[in-house]
Amino acid sequence: MRVIMVCAALLAAGCTAAPDRVALPVTKDELLRDLPQRMRDAGTVRFTSRRSDDTDHRPSTTGALRWDGDDLGVSTDSAGGTTVLLDGVLYDRLPPTTDVTLPPGKTWVRSERGATDRFAAGRDALHDALRALWTPTRGLDAAAGQVTLTERSDQPLDGEHTTRYTLDHQGRVHRLWLDDRALPVRVEVDRAAQDGTPVTDTTDYRDWGGDAAVTAPPADQTCGSAEVRY
Template identity: 30%
Template structure:
């Protein structure tokens, strides 16, 4: 009888929006300052460990950049497997163990004459591929890595204001921030995980937190010397 009574009560409450196991967690109270925000967002990110990411930005030279990625957050050793579209050209990249790997096009493989499909690129690299995309893609990795954004908030951030906001149906706490003189925004869900971040010209969106993500660097035998 007790179970029947509970079911009846739940049925009534469901009509009012209660007793729903699928109900999204309400946004938590806003953090009082940058240190509290960084602590909460850091804990939420590390607990989930992984997410899907979508980034859009414009490079300094005017090129439009659109990136879709999976991210794995393991303390300071974040990893990303991404597809980047730069000025309409798509390329696969992997960031793992602090190294950025760029997947070559068929034409680039033929040009290098190594038969290998990957090269390492760097922000200051002198090779043609690094010169064209190394600095840009290094900035993309830094921008979409939530652990780096949270670290910036911790070290130089200031909460300008906060409020409640809906982001594509997700109830969030929205923070307007000052990061050492640079404006930024962050939206956290009910489990203190980033839903959206705006840094300069870049907008980064996160979803599918705690999804199954495995990211492995290309094997050494598949990596060519791009110089």
């Protein structure tokens, strides 16, 4: 009777799990099987990325992801310019230091997949790379057979409860922090820089299901890739 009374008191006080809290994955297979669908269901997210060797600790890239079924739109903004991938079309707003010339009044370049002009051919591989680079799973779901889960533990992050998963993919370490909705709030990837120096890329995800927009630039400010002059 005493146990029943205590439980009733806890329920009356509202001490129950949050209604949107879900069962978190336990195994690697559960994690990589379920996470892509959870992200698609959430629909949108904003992200901020930085590298461990950035001495000023400022974000190196900010952006947003937006799912429309299986199609993923990506928007990124960095010192290297602004890029939007939407409906299979790549849009670039180049930094002023880029040594190319655009038609008067145009600030964006549109590149269609498979186009053979010089500018588009140099960007073709980016169509797939953008998704793999900024999606929280980092392509691990497509390579699940080569991935090993080495650690799963509760790890507070910025004062919030999260669960951290450490995965090894062919010697590269990935760490994913999931919130109580089983959605990523941080991803870290250990890798080697071009000079061989070890670095860690950290990407923080926020505002899942919010109003993050991935939209094409204004048509009157956009030229085709074949119009770019070198």
